[in-house]
Amino acid sequence: MLGIIRFLTEPFAPAYMQRSLVISLLLAALSGVVGVVVQLRRLSFMTDALTHSVFPGIAIAFVAGESLFVGALIAGAVAATLLTFAARSTRIDQDAFMALVLASLFSIGVIVVSRHRSYSADLTTLLFGRVLAVDTADIITTAAVAVVALGVLVAIRKELLLRAFDETGAEAMGYSLLRIDLAVNLVVALVVVAAVRAVGTALVVALLITPAATARLLCSRLQSLMISAVAISALAAWLGLVISYDASVHHGIRLAAGATIVVVLTALFAVVAIAQALRTGMARRRTLAAVAT
Amino acid sequence: MRHLLDLYDSGLLRRALLEAVLVGALCGAVGAHVVLRRLPFFTITVAHATFPGIVFASIIGLSELVGGLAFAALLVVVIYITTGDQNLDNNTAVGVALAGSFGLGVMLQSTQDGFSKDLTAILVGSVLTVDHRDVVITSVVGLVVLGALAGAHKELVFRAFDPEGAAAQGYPRLLDLALLLAVAATVVATIPAVGTILAVALLSVPAMTARLVTRRVSTAMLAGAAYGAASGVLGLTASAEWDFAAGASIVLASAMLFVATYGVVGASRWTTRRRAIQAVAAA
Numbered sequence: 012m013l014g015i016i017r018f019l020t021e022p023f024a025p026a027y028m029q030r031s032l033v034i035s036l037l038l039a040a041l042s043g044v045v046g047v048v049v050q051l052r053r054l055s056f057m058t059d060a061l062t063h064s065v066f067p068g069i070a071i072a073f074v075a076g077e078s079l080f081v082g083a084l085i086a087g088a089v090a091a092t093l094l095t096f097a098a099r100s101t102r103i104d105q106d107a108f109m110a111l112v113l114a115s116l117f118s119i120g121v122i123v124v125s126r127h128r129s130y131s132a133d134l135t136t137l138l139f140g141r142v143l144a145v146d147t148a149d150i151i152t153t154a155a156v157a158v159v160a161l162g163v164l165v166a167i168r169k170e171l172l173l174r175a176f177d178e179t180g181a182e183a184m185g186y187s188l189l190r191i192d193l194a195v196n197l198v199v200a201l202v203v204v205a206a207v208r209a210v211g212t213a214l215v216v217a218l219l220i221t222p223a224a225t226a227r228l229l230c231s232r233l234q235s236l237m238i239s240a241v242a243i244s245a246l247a248a249w250l251g252l253v254i255s256y257d258a259s260v261h262h263g264i265r266l267a268a269g270a271t272i273v274v275v276l277t278a279l280f281a282v283v284a285i286a287q288a289l290r291t292g293m294a295r296r297r298t299l300a301a302v303a304t
Numbered sequence: 305m306r307h308l309l310d311l312y313d314s315g316l317l318r319r320a321l322l323e324a325v326l327v328g329a330l331c332g333a334v335g336a337h338v339v340l341r342r343l344p345f346f347t348i349t350v351a352h353a354t355f356p357g358i359v360f361a362s363i364i365g366l367s368e369l370v371g372g373l374a375f376a377a378l379l380v381v382v383i384y385i386t387t388g389d390q391n392l393d394n395n396t397a398v399g400v401a402l403a404g405s406f407g408l409g410v411m412l413q414s415t416q417d418g419f420s421k422d423l424t425a426i427l428v429g430s431v432l433t434v435d436h437r438d439v440v441i442t443s444v445v446g447l448v449v450l451g452a453l454a455g456a457h458k459e460l461v462f463r464a465f466d467p468e469g470a471a472a473q474g475y476p477r478l479l480d481l482a483l484l485l486a487v488a489a490t491v492v493a494t495i496p497a498v499g500t501i502l503a504v505a506l507l508s509v510p511a512m513t514a515r516l517v518t519r520r521v522s523t524a525m526l527a528g529a530a531y532g533a534a535s536g537v538l539g540l541t542a543s544a545e546w547d548f549a550a551g552a553s554i555v556l557a558s559a560m561l562f563v564a565t566y567g568v569v570g571a572s573r574w575t576t577r578r579r580a581i582q583a584v585a586a587a
Contacts, residue, residue, distance in 0.1 A: 273407025
């Protein structure tokens with residue numbers, strides 16, 4: 012027992028590991044809640060598009076030597092607006108149009124970075140983040156973004172629910188669907204911005220989709236969904252950091268911390284999904300047997 | 305013009321051009337089905353899924369192509385089995401698979417030393433370093449995929465426009481699996497040129513442009529192939545001229561062709577309508 016506790020707490024002796032844990036837990040809380048909204052509104056594709064579309068802002072800020080955060084914030088606002096309109100277009104296929112926006116914006120980012128000297132290393136850092144290298148300023152920025160994003164969600168929660176469950180009703184009552192959609196997409200963009208330093212633009216999509224999907228297998232009330240999504244995400248963050256630390260320090264295998272968190276999240280989803288499938292299978296067999304007798 | 309022709313003096317660039325045109329044409333044609341069946345999100349997932357396969361294969365010393373294809377095919381089958389009759393687009397299982405496979409790829413990659421360079425090539429492509437083998441593979445995959453799509457054309461179009469009718473007439477759901485695998489094979493053949501992140505662009509943008517011009521699926525496949533090939537030529541030329549990342553330039557070229565076509569089609573519709581209004585007013 013003591014051994015397990017040691018295994019789970021020992022990695023967090025160094026200050027940089029404590030900082031990575033704090034920022035990971037912050038992101039878990041933020042993305043767990045926003046992830047449930049993403050799932051409710053079926054915005055998985057929109058989320059992936061947003062993560063790629065924020066990339067040029069970061070790339071330009073990086074090459075210009077400006078703050079990545081500011082670059083991501085501007086690009087996030089632009090991308091969220093563009094994609095909101097793309098998703099509402101009726102003249103063109105919406106998802107193909109979203110693919111067009113995301114790929115074009117991402118390409119601009121790649122072209123900007125490709126003109127820079129250390130192309131490969133820069134590209135991977137921007138895409139996958141460096142959770143072990145975050146400093147106190149990053150934590151404060153992330154916390155501030157989290158407060159703003161969650162504040163917006165709380166403020167518009169009534170409209171949001173109405174829009175999700177009764178689109179026609181919301182429109183008839185005079186709510187602007189466009190404005191609600193735009194607000195939600197901006198919140199998702201904010202999560203991507205908050206996560207840029209720690210997990211990068213390519214991995215944040217896992218934080219936004221997988222915990223909520225796992226929670227959905229376990230419960231269905233909105234409140235319980237949010238609580239379990241945050242709990243699952245926090246658990247995966249903790250385990251992921253412990254595993255990556257243990258593998259690197261005690262076994263000489265380097266495992267990227269951010270990616271390990273994502274793999275743990277996915278493994279949790281797989282375990283829960285398989286357990287659920289077995290349970291429903293067994294229940295069905297029992298019913299069939301009962302009917303037969 | 306003379307200067308542009310000079311650009312393609314080197315064998316390296318000529319091979320890159322051939323690959324870009326092949327990949328563009330193949331994706332443009334297959335893309336007609338991607339757009340028709342609303343598969344862009346699925347395509348992104350398959351492209352991401354090849355990533356851990358490629359990394360794993362190169363760690364154990366297998367062909368990257370085989371690794372990527374095997375992993376993507378495995379994922380396609382798992383998604384196909386677990387989703388049942390649900391809509392593939394915006395599906396949760398697809399999203400989890402997308403996010404998870406990227407994480408797995410990065411984790412596997414981090415265990416290796418000095419992989420960073422190759423990682424970039426996998427993510428955003430490196431058409432300038434394709435070799436003779438890549439060109440042959442693209443051609444073979446293209447022939448097989450296009451042959452299959454042409455063979456099942458009538459059934460695929462029927463299935464797309466009237467899924468219940470197709471099911472009632474006894475066409476098997478396996479047809480869907482075949483289409484998804486065809487898309488996966490196309491993605492794998494595209495990766496050397498434009499990489500895993502940008503493959504979706506070539507598989508949807510030229511086809512979307514083609515749909516502006518024509519509504520017939522077979523014509524859209526041909527027009528998509530033409531737009532895709534043109535994107536390859538334009539993008540690669542711009543990249544060679546201004547020293548841009550080649551894959552990204554090809555994608556941007558396809559986006560610009562879309563915007564231009566959209567403008568031309570929109571303008572011509574507008575003139576037709578105005579002329580009609582004037583004719584009515586005069587009468």
